[in-house]
Amino acid sequence: MSHFLTSPVGKKFIMSITGIFLMLFLIVHLTVNSLLMVGPDAFNSAAHFMTTNSFIMVLEPLLALGFIIHIIYSAYLTMQNQRLRPVHYKKVDRWGSSTWPSRNMFILGGLVLIFLVIHLSNFFWKVKFGDLDTVMVQGTQMHDLYGLVSALFINWWWYDLIYILGALFLALHLSHGFWAAFQSLGWDNDLWRVRLKRIAYVFAVIMGVGFSSIPVYFLITSG
């Protein structure tokens, strides 16, 4: 195990494990977010649960750690890999041999990171440190997160655009990342490769369409 974390397989193992953890988070995140389209009380109650439940509160720093390791390792891997071809080709034709997202995971990840910073400053920061309005739902006093989200998406159209683009970049990242994560773990053979790739595309489409449907919903319903 001494060289595991610096070995080519070990580094991809770390990317894979953190990536799978972040994908599990995305499933939970999208499930809660979809309640925005059900109504204010449903979403506020779910958000209240997510911010007060002790199990979730333990998971929160772990999630942050997952993001940090995934980002740092990707930068480390990319920098290391780029040094391994000191003289570049004059002409490179990769369109017939690999997909654009598979070659540009770092760029797509970087775009998702930019989105993430905007997203955290829009919501997470305000929930943690801001002065939010409160509402009463079934006898419990809680933050009006629905009000915060709907105000942002209804009043600022460019935020809708940013969130739709963020979902698109995430979907492209996942279209390769989902399958590659399992390939790095060694879960791949002549049968499972096709299956995992299909699941990857379905997962990417669900995440992309799911997350972008929320700003679209508010744009449509606000008239």
Add this chain to the structure above:
Amino acid sequence: MKVKLKIWRQPNARSKGKFVDYDLDDISPEMSFLEMLDALNTRLIQQGDDPVAYEHDCREGICGSCGLFINGRPHGPEREVATCQLHMRSFRDGDTIVVEPWRAKAFPVIKDLVVDRSAFEKIMDAGGFVSVDTGSAPEANTTPVKKQNAERAFDAGVCIGCGACVAACKNSSASLFVAAKISQLALLPQGKAEAQRRALNMVARMEELGFGSCTSTEACEVECPKSISLDHIARMNREYLRASFSEEKD
């Protein structure tokens, strides 16, 4: 047919190279790519110029020495062929063809289009063999080998070590080559005894020699003249992870 060649010329490992243009007028579409280069070299020698250095041996796609990066792809535009099996009929009259050596830190240029691929030999030295005494050939039915495994081992065993996987990979990774060797031996009874140690040692050696990690773009599989499957990389990862998590003191 007429072609315009842009060929990387570099007198030796220390000097700086550059692209030189050559126009060829009398090229038959039936010529192989290497025969076309031979025609160019004949002309250069007659003119008293230094011929273009490139590697070749069997010219029938099994020795793995003739790897060239042609118009942005290892071994040129056709699938499942080495450079020697590429023919000029794959190009159009008047085409400009860019010919480059494999580009990777681990494959330094020796001269023109010839690169030093001895890094592959060093990886093989780290574990690409069976050192346990397997004795003389046993009776065929005493050691059953699943037919599918025999076929998978053969699929990995057809690797000719040309280096196209490294040339094609955006990370200059030798994962497909190393995986083919690990897989070929791990799938068969003779290689099983040392499978874990082999995986650890060969992957470590690959890293030391300056090859990158695998992003699973699948470019190596597509560009491999023998179409070696990326599934072997998954098997290498399995073998390596299993070995890492069950490693014991020697």
